[in-house]
Amino acid sequence: MFIRSLSVPVNSLLKDADPSISKLSRLGITTVSDLLLHYPRDWEDRKHFVPIKDYKKSHVYTQVKVITREFIGYGYTRAMKVYIEDEITPDKNIQAALMCFNLAKRPWIEKQLLPDTSHMIYGAFKYSKYGELQCSSFEYGPVSLSKNFGKILPVYPLTSGLTQKTLRDLTEKALKKFIEKTENELPFEIIEKYNLLSKKDAVREIHFPSLIENIEKAKKTLIYEELFYLEVMVAKRAIERRRMKNQLTVNNEKLTMKSELTALLNEDSKNDFTSLQTRLIERLPFELTKGQKDAALEINCDMKSDVPMARLLQGDVGSGKTLVSFLAALFAVEKNEQAAIMAPTELLARQHAENAAKILEPLGVSIAFLTGNIKAKGRKELLKNLAAGKIDIAVGTHALFSNDVEYKNLKLVVIDEQHRFGVTQRALIMSKGKSPNLLMMSATPIPRTLALTVFGDMDVSVIKDMPPGRKPVKTHLAKESNEDKVYNFIKKELKQGRQAYFVYPLIEDGDEIKDAVSMAQRLSKEIFPEYKTALIHSKIPEDEKKQTMDDFRKGEIKILAATSVVEVGVDVPNATCMIVEHAERFGLSALHQLRGRVGRGQDQSYCFLVYSDEYTEDGKNRLIIMLKNNDGFVIAEEDLKMRGPGRFTGTEQSGYLELGIANPIRDIEELQRAREDVFSILENDPDLLLDNHRVIARVLEEAPPFGYAGF
Numbered sequence: 026m027f028i029r030s031l032s033v034p035v036n037s038l039l040k041d042a043d044p045s046i047s048k049l050s051r052l053g054i055t056t057v058s059d060l061l062l063h064y065p066r067d068w069e070d071r072k073h074f075v076p077i078k079d080y081k082k083s084h085v086y087t088q089v090k091v092i093t094r095e096f097i098g099y100g101y102t103r104a105m106k107v108y109i110e111d112e113i114t115p116d117k118n119i120q121a122a123l124m125c126f127n128l129a130k131r132p133w134i135e136k137q138l139l140p141d142t143s144h145m146i147y148g149a150f151k152y153s154k155y156g157e158l159q160c161s162s163f164e165y166g167p168v169s170l171s172k173n174f175g176k177i178l179p180v181y182p183l184t185s186g187l188t189q190k191t192l193r194d195l196t197e198k199a200l201k202k203f204i205e206k207t208e209n210e211l212p213f214e215i216i217e218k219y220n221l222l223s224k225k226d227a228v229r230e231i232h233f234p235s236l237i238e239n240i241e242k243a244k245k246t247l248i249y250e251e252l253f254y255l256e257v258m259v260a261k262r263a264i265e266r267r268r269m270k271n272q273l274t275v276n277n278e279k280l281t282m283k284s285e286l287t288a289l290l291n292e293d294s295k296n297d298f299t300s301l302q303t304r305l306i307e308r309l310p311f312e313l314t315k316g317q318k319d320a321a322l323e324i325n326c327d328m329k330s331d332v333p334m335a336r337l338l339q340g341d342v343g344s345g346k347t348l349v350s351f352l353a354a355l356f357a358v359e360k361n362e363q364a365a366i367m368a369p370t371e372l373l374a375r376q377h378a379e380n381a382a383k384i385l386e387p388l389g390v391s392i393a394f395l396t397g398n399i400k401a402k403g404r405k406e407l408l409k410n411l412a413a414g415k416i417d418i419a420v421g422t423h424a425l426f427s428n429d430v431e432y433k434n435l436k437l438v439v440i441d442e443q444h445r446f447g448v449t450q451r452a453l454i455m456s457k458g459k460s461p462n463l464l465m466m467s468a469t470p471i472p473r474t475l476a477l478t479v480f481g482d483m484d485v486s487v488i489k490d491m492p493p494g495r496k497p498v499k500t501h502l503a504k505e506s507n508e509d510k511v512y513n514f515i516k517k518e519l520k521q522g523r524q525a526y527f528v529y530p531l532i533e534d535g536d537e538i539k540d541a542v543s544m545a546q547r548l549s550k551e552i553f554p555e556y557k558t559a560l561i562h563s564k565i566p567e568d569e570k571k572q573t574m575d576d577f578r579k580g581e582i583k584i585l586a587a588t589s590v591v592e593v594g595v596d597v598p599n600a601t602c603m604i605v606e607h608a609e610r611f612g613l614s615a616l617h618q619l620r621g622r623v624g625r626g627q628d629q630s631y632c633f634l635v636y637s638d639e640y641t642e643d644g645k646n647r648l649i650i651m652l653k654n655n656d657g658f659v660i661a662e663e664d665l666k667m668r669g670p671g672r673f674t675g676t677e678q679s680g681y682l683e684l685g686i687a688n689p690i691r692d693i694e695e696l697q698r699a700r701e702d703v704f705s706i707l708e709n710d711p712d713l714l715l716d717n718h719r720v721i722a723r724v725l726e727e728a729p730p731f732g733y734a735g736f
Contacts, residue, residue, distance in 0.1 A: 028207050028228065029728035031058040038198045045195075048187040057199050063192075064231055064247070064686050065179035068240060071147055072177050076114035077121050080150035080158065088112045088168055090143050103128045107138050109146075121150060124161040138165070145174045177234045196232050204229055210724050211250055212717045215702060221246040231686075244686065245695075251687040252696045254730040256481075256703040257721065263482035264707055266332060298325070301355040304388055316488035317345050321352045323486050324464065328356050328437070334462035340488030341657035342621025343495070346466045349488070350439045351381060353464055358390055358417045362436035366420045367454055369442045371396050371567050372574065376596060377441070378420040385418065395421035395430070398567045426453040434458070440465045468618065468657065481700065489658075497655050498603075498624040500632045502648055511604060511633050512552055518602050519556050519583055523628065525602035527586045528619055530610045532562045538637070539606050545586035556583040563590050589615055591622055598626030608634035608651075609644030613664040616651050 035054055036046050054060050075086045089109040097104045107123040123146070125134050138144065148163025166174050181192045209216065209224045216223070222230065222242055227250075230243035298306060298321070306313060313321070320338055327334035340346045354364035366381070368374035378394035386392055393407050393416040410416050414433030419425055435458030455461060465483070503511050515525050533542035541562050549558035559573045559582045576582045578597050585591070585600075589611070603623045605611060611619070616634065623630035634648050650663045689696050706718055713722035724730070 026206055026208060027210055027724060027728035028061055028224065029058050029730070031056060031061070031203055031207075033057045033203075035060050035195070035199075038195050038202075045187065045191050048184055049195075051184045052182070052187070057203055060196060060199050061203070061228055061232075062685055063181060063196075066182050067180040068234065068237075069147065069178045069180060070237055071174050072237070074113050076116070077109075077111045077150065077158070078114065078116045078119050084147060084149050085160070086147045086174075087114070087145075088143060089146050091138055091140050093140055094138065101127075101129045105135060105138075112143060119158065121158040121160070123148075123163060123165075124159050126161065143168050147174070177237060177240075179232050200229055200232060208720075210720065210728075211253060212706075212720055214717055215249075215253070219245075219249065219698075221249060224250075247685075248687040248692050249695050249699060251684055251730070252689070252692060252699040253703060254724070255684070255687075255689075256696070256700045257707070257725070258731065259481045259700075260703045260707050262335070264704075264711060266335065266482060298322075298352070299356055299359050301359045301388055301390075302352050305352065305355060305384065308384065308387070311492060313348075314345060314488070314490045314492060316340065316490045317349050320346075320349050320486040320488055323484070324349070324353045325356055327484065328353070328462050333460045334464065335483045336464050337483045337485045338464060338466045338488070339485065340466075340468065341491070342468050342618060343625060344468075344488040344491055346468070346488060347377060347380065347441070350441070350464060350466060351385060353437060353439065353462075354381075354418050355385070355388075355390070357437040357462070360436070361414075362434050363411075363414065363416070363432050363458075364418045364437040364439065365425050365432070365435060365454060365457070366418065366439040367425050367441065368420070368422060370590070371398065371422055372570060372590065373441065374420055374422050375571060376574075381418060381420055391415060391417045393419050395419055395424050396567070397422065397424045397427075399424075426457055430457065432457050435461050437462045437464065442467065468621070494627055495624060496627075496629050498620055498630045498632050500620065500634065500652050500655075502652055503633055503635045505606075505635055505637050508635055511635060514631070514633075515602050515604065516553065518631075519553065522580075522599070523602065524577065524580065524583050524597065524600040525585070525604065526591060526600060526619075526622060527584065528591065528603070528605045529586070529588060530607050532564060532588055538610070541586050541588050544606070548584055548586055553584055557581065558584040558586060560586050561590060562588045589619065591619070596625055597622075599628075601626070601628050601630040603630075603632040604635060605633070606635045607637055608648060609636045609640040611647075613647050613650060613660055616647065617657055617660050620651070621657075 033056060035049055035056055036043070038057070038060075039045060049055070049060075052063065054063055069084065071086050073086070074088075075083055077085050077087060077089075079085070088111075090112050092108045092110055094105055094107045097106065105125040105128055107125060109121055109123060111119070111121075123138070125131070125138070128135055144165045145168060146160075146163050146165045148160040150158055150160045153159050164173060178189075179193060179196070181189060181196075183189070183192070204225045207225045207228070211221065211224075215221070221227070224246075227243045227246040230239040231247060234240045234243065302321070302325075320340075324334065324336060324338075327336055338346055338349060350366060354366065357364045366374075366377055368377055374396060375394065378392060382392045391410075393411060395404075395407060395411075399407065407416070408430060411419060412431040412433060419432075424430070438454050438458065438461050440454070440463070455463065501511075518525065527544065527548060529539050529541040529544055531538065531540040533540045541560060545558055545560040549556075559577065561570055561573050565573075573582065573585075577585050577600075580599060600623055603620055605616065605619055608616060620632040623632060632651075634651060636644070636648060650660060654660050654663070687695070706721070707713075710718050713719065
């Protein structure tokens, strides 16, 4: 069987009423399959000795002898300092100590770490401010090899209350019980071609490697396999779209004169907007940019075809992608079809709905706003009208594809900020219509190579220009110790009637760094007492968030203290100042999105990136990139360079797909190899009927990766 077919509940490996069950579910682990596919994020080499004298190179793993010990404090604060020497590689010039705190809760330590006893230890050592080499977080065991020593151990992503020991023990049980029954998921020719491991060996070695070099072999196998099936999804859709287009061409060629006339008509129509679209464009107080026009006409051309559209619309923050999506929706409405526009947050969805109502309802278009927070009575009536076709355009969050939502004739699906939605979510909204057109939008530029491989079945439109009259946002870097100068500058802007955002990395309880809750109070009471300040973050109820944003848009609130919840889509032209505190803690994508919240009116706007005195080299480089560049596409490329092919990426970029171990950016070479292999197989054997390829068909039928629903 395939690993994803192992639907045995994970609690079968646990004792009854074990509290770990609920904690595992927080990690998405409910079955044995989930457990085995929960890969380690790192490994601890407890097989090869690292003496204390090499503490700078890595964690120390060695055999030590307790020389003496001393006790500090009393009662619950009582601690013990254990002086040790390295027995494997003695060095009389290095004296080290193990710091043992919370003795009241761990009385056995005092009884075990006795003078003249020997132990195996594993831990990180560093010099204290008093000049003593110490380790306060360590594991120890008997000299005779125990379960936690003499081997390479996995280090897993955890959740609160779950330990490495629990996950290691469970995974070891699952491997012993099930791994031998698992089958390969790649064709034998591919395994042989790249000298990959078998599936069972790869999974075994990724969790508990027998040799340190086997980690890379296991990773190579599992990464390639994951990308292979990603490309199977892309290729099947691409080949099907190509087949449909070719079929249309053949049918047209049978009617030569008619096809020539159709071609001429189609050529002319490439430059035409529909009646409803023209009425909207004429009502706008500004002209469309060239990029907006080109993108809208490309979408029109797609939607005239009998082949469903699959198009990715890229454009920098503030380039006017939303208006292009409204034009696309009008094309559908004019053909008595429905459109659904899906946004990742209720805040952004509500803004889209309000803007759509403002500019589209005067044209006679019916707009509905649908989220999970709509009350039962109103929801029932809305769903009834949606199913009856009385609503033309539905705007909302993931609630648009809830089980009870039905559309009469859904023919256009628009997904805004597409990288924030998983494959399954996209598939669910697409399933609400019969082969609907798909328009995905992204303000996070996608590198060309990645666009070709991950979105290889899609056409791509790019809006490169910005609406006329907008001035580039001026970016300044400021040390935290100089923030008074920033506050004085903001006061001048506020006096001129402008508004400002203050963004913090945490909602509250920031012991060492500023947080939104405490700083909102400080801004209103100490720094800007004469101006109304409000607070917004993800934990605030939606009704309260809506009221706050409405008041901010009206200018009744002058200062908005927030977390990155304002990162996407918030549009207040009078807000000219964006202050990001602890900016070194934000990724480039988030910083660029935050800066894009200002500069939306005619006045000059400013972004202040306030950084702490303690920052990493990467943090410093990100801030310099932001200082030097306003172009999101340049920033995306710099981001890619910084992350590098050998580093794991953060959530901003990895959000393109829900992958377990592969990363399309880091593993771009593997992705390209997988793409070539998959297209070669499917072009020669599209129905996967050859014996060598039956395993692919079986995987798709019995244990589909990503839910195998397409994008």
